[in-house]
Amino acid sequence: MMYLSRLRLSRDPQVQALNALLDPAPGGEREDAHHRLIWSLFAGDPTAQRDFLWRAEGEGSFLVQSQRPPAQSPFFEPPETRDLAPDLRSGDRLSFLLRANATRDLHRGDDKKKRQRVDVVMNLLHSVPKAERNAKRLDLAGQAALEWMTAQGMRAGFTPERVEVQDYQTVTLPGYRGKRIGEPRFGILDLTGTIAVTDPDAFLAKLGQGFGRAKAFGCGLMLIRRG
Template identity: 75%
Template structure:
């Protein structure tokens, strides 16, 4: 059983006074702060591992998929919670929304893992990167989703890139040149299920990496 919840920041003035800490400027520190914030709704067991996926919706709203319902938190209004147990069959067509840190393993002795869009941009002259950025993001996203589908029981029909951005890892304070960054793709589109059991398993685990930073949660509805 999974749960899908909407968490909305409390309007209590005591919480609003912490706004600069709870909702800092966009970047890695903001994602880190939001992750810690969402944790407050699942912090009943201090030994528990993270068993939820989340995404920021803006204006203090977060969508969370979890294996247990969220608890009351002093930072959020009463959570809106519903059971999330999709009844799926092979051949079902689903529309989806996904925010993902999409990577691939280059193989070799060191098994280096790279962001799929950065990897394509690396071979483009710097003067042309801005112009080709979204086209290459679409190409990389299509290839990555095809690979995901082959392992997770679906076939992509249509993949659209809504946005691609890079974020500095939280806590980095060094020079901009050489700073550690990761990419975030905002994807939407349509898929057809080939193996519903494999798909639901992957839906529970999340897609891609950087799940602590608001990536991996795929929202679905029937097409």
């Protein structure tokens, strides 16, 4: 059993006074603050591993998929929670919405054991002259997203039928204070489209785990509905 919850930051004036800390300006610090906030809803066991996925919806609103229903928190309004147990069959077509940190492993040099994890969009952009990158950014993001979703589907029991890029941005890892050149960044793809389920069990298992990396920073939650 999984749960899907809609959360909203509390409108209590004492909480609103902390808004600059709870909902900072866009960037890695914001994702880090949001992650810590949502942890407050699942903080009953200090030894527990993170068992939830989340995404920010803007204006202090969040969607959270979890293995446990969220608890009450002084930072949030009472959660709106429902059971999440999709009844899927092979061949079902689903519309999806996904915010993902999409990466792949590349072999470097002749040593097949040496691999480097790269962002799929950044990897394509590196081969484009800097003067042309802005113009080609979304086209290359669409190409990279389709290839990545196809690879995901082979392992997770679905076939992508349509993949559209709504946005692509890069975010600096929180806590970094060095020079901009060489700063550690990760890419975030906002994707929508349709998929066809080929293996319901594999797909539901992956749905619970999330897709891609950077799940602590609001990536990986796939929202689905029947097409």
